Amino acid sequence: MTIALVIVLVVSGVALAANAVTTTSNAGTRAVVLFVGDSNIVLSVESVNNELTHGSHFDNGYVPILAARVGAGIRTPDCLDEATCTSWNYWRLKLPTLLPQIQPDAIVSNLGIVDTRVEGTQYTRGYAYYDRKINWFMNIVGSRPVFWTSLPCAIEPRDRQTGCKAINLALHLAVERWPNLHVLKWGTAAERHPEYMKNPGTDVHYSPAGQAAWSKFVVAALDAHFPKP
Numbered sequence: 001m002t003i004a005l006v007i008v009l010v011v012s013g014v015a016l017a018a019n020a021v022t023t024t025s026n027a028g029t030r031a032v033v034l035f036v037g038d039s040n041i042v043l044s045v046e047s048v049n050n051e052l053t054h055g056s057h058f059d060n061g062y063v064p065i066l067a068a069r070v071g072a073g074i075r076t077p078d079c080l081d082e083a084t085c086t087s088w089n090y091w092r093l094k095l096p097t098l099l100p101q102i103q104p105d106a107i108v109s110n111l112g113i114v115d116t117r118v119e120g121t122q123y124t125r126g127y128a129y130y131d132r133k134i135n136w137f138m139n140i141v142g143s144r145p146v147f148w149t150s151l152p153c154a155i156e157p158r159d160r161q162t163g164c165k166a167i168n169l170a171l172h173l174a175v176e177r178w179p180n181l182h183v184l185k186w187g188t189a190a191e192r193h194p195e196y197m198k199n200p201g202t203d204v205h206y207s208p209a210g211q212a213a214w215s216k217f218v219v220a221a222l223d224a225h226f227p228k229p
Contacts, residue, residue: 028060031226034067034104036091038114040206040214041068047208047215052222062222065102067094073115073125074133088124095140106225107141108218109148112171113156113204116163127163130170138178147221149184149214154191157202184221186214 035041035048045066052062069076069090078093079085115133120126122133138146150171153164171183194200196210206214 026059030057030060030062030228031105031222032063032065032102033106033108033222034065034098034102035108035110036095037068037108037110038072039068039070040113040204040211041066041110042070043205044211044215047211048218051215051219056228057219060228062226065104067098071114072111074111074130074137075120075124075126077125091137092140099141104144106145106147106222108222109137109146110214111137111148112151112167113160113164115167116151116156116160116204119163127166127170130167131174134170134174134181135177138174138181143180145180145182145225146178147182147184147218147225149218150187152187152190152193152196154187155194155197155200156204160204182221182225184218186217189217190214 033052041048048066049064051057052064054061072090074091075088076090077085077088078090079087115125115127115130118126119128122129148171150168151164153161153168156164168187175181175183190196190210190213193210193213196206196213197203198205198207198210
């Protein structure tokens with residue numbers, strides 16, 4: 001699909017930077033977090049926003065900024081007409097213009113499941129050369145911390161298993177090359193929960209329960225990195 005969705009949630013009066021937060025004010029910003037990914041992030045908007053800005057994060061909470069494109073992998077077509085597109089540089093065009101404007105303190109990525117369907121090439125959608133694709137993406141986002149969730153291969157469709165396992169392996173090996181990359185083992189946490197999938201065995205989209213669980217899992221990692229003041 002070629003529908004792009006960029007949702008920017010800006011809290012009025014809060015600077016888009018992780019300012020020092022004091023215990024005497026409820027208006028501080030714990031961190032500005034940019035979510036980059038595919039339709040599972042699009043569909044998890046409500047859960048992500050709830051986890052980052054409500055409950056224990058109501059005061060001095062996070063500022064979530066969600067940038068997602070339905071059908072996105074790491075290498076994603078950058079043409080209006082994907083059928084005739086010969087360049088797959090969507091994130092290289094999108095992020096360099098977005099990052100200076102919002103100055104996020106961290107990036108969360110769930111990219112991967114779209115790439116499991118085909119092997120592809122180094123420069124197109126697919127799980128081939130995934131180490132190089134990860135390098136390509138990490139070079140775009142710079143030195144800021146990146147939290148990247150692994151894939152729950154055990155509950156993904158069978159026809160995606162080869163690609164799924166290849167992508168998880170590439171992600172875990174990439175940590176050795178990129179000290180700012182934190183691979184979150186969502187795949188391990190979710191693999192015994194088929195109820196996290198909308199249609200287990202046939203669908204790559206998370207159910208409402210899966211969306212909520214993924215959001216809580218990611219926010220726990222963010223909380224560990226950005227301690228509560």
